[in-house]
Amino acid sequence: MEKLKKNINLIIGIVLCIYVVLINLICGKVSFSYSFFILGIILIIYHFIKDKIKGINKVLKVVKPIILVFIIIFITIEAAIILYPKKNIDKADYMIILGAGLKGEKLSMTLEQRLNKALEYIENYDNGINIVVSGGQGPGEDITEAEAMKRYLIKNGVKEDNIIMENKSTSTSENLIYSKEKIENIVDGKIKSVKIKVVTSDFHAFRSNMLAKRNGYEKISFYTNNTFFPLIPIMYTREFLAVIKSYILD
Structure with a gap:
């Protein structure tokens, strides 16, 4: 031992x-x-x-309480991320699918999982829902994430008329801001009165809700995919840092 x-x-x-x-x-x-x-x-x-x-023990005496505080904060935020409701099946007026990166024109594994989850919801619970595909074009991407998502949905049986493209956003905060603009222009009203279903990854729901509330979304629920098991430590640790960043800056 x-x-x-x-x-x-x-x-x-x-x-x-x-x-x-x-x-x-x-x-x-x-x-x-x-x-x-x-x-x-x-x-x-x-x-x-x-x-x-030399003097490592003295340094450790100072550092250990700091590490303990960090661990408490980490556990608290991770608990919120893990426990946030992620599988709401109630009907909504609009679905927003949040982008998650491309390699050239190819969907990342995370984005494909989100799209498959959206298709699952559409097939099982609301076949006629209006869908906002939200994502701009980042480094290493040959097309916008919105365009890639639209192609995938159409290929899998979704009617093109049901798809609304939001192709400017480069962050979760922008996803929600620009999607809000698209929806409000269509309904000629405020987002707070519109029922929104957000499709994203399980680790991403808590922060997405936090940012949505800041931008006036009130009737919002989530339908999320499960993260590929071996990626859980990486994705949930990264999301911990993203929550802190979004809380302070977004």
Whole structure:
């Protein structure tokens, strides 16, 4: 047990590095995963130099309370992300599908999962719902995410007349702002009176709701896809940081 405690930094560091390598082999390039890899390298290096650092125990006494506070904040926010309602099947006036990246013109795995979830809802609960596909064009994307989503939905049986394109947004906040503009122009009224169904990833619902409320959405519910299991640590950790960023800046 003592040996395990002594080598815990090394073990965690190696596990993190192996995890990142495997994830990128299985899923292709997963950008935020490199943060896990860097953390793993830091832990491995720390394991071999910690006994050579003078005054390390004094530093740890100062750092440990800070780490404890961080862990409490992390657990609190993650609990909110995990527990937020994600499978509402009530009918709505409009569906908004939030974009999630392309590789050229090819859907990312996350975006394809969101679209498949939207198709599931349309088929099972509301075949005639109006759909806003929301997403602009980012680095490495040959077309807008909205255009790619529209093509996929039409290919899978959705009527083109039911699809509204929002192709300017580059963030979740902009997704909701520009989609709101599209819908309000059609209904000639305020978004607060319109029932909105947002389709996104499970980890993304809590933050999306927070940003939606800031932008006047009131009758909003979510229907989300489950994150690919091996990606859960990466996606939920990234979302923790995104929630803090959105709370302060968006």
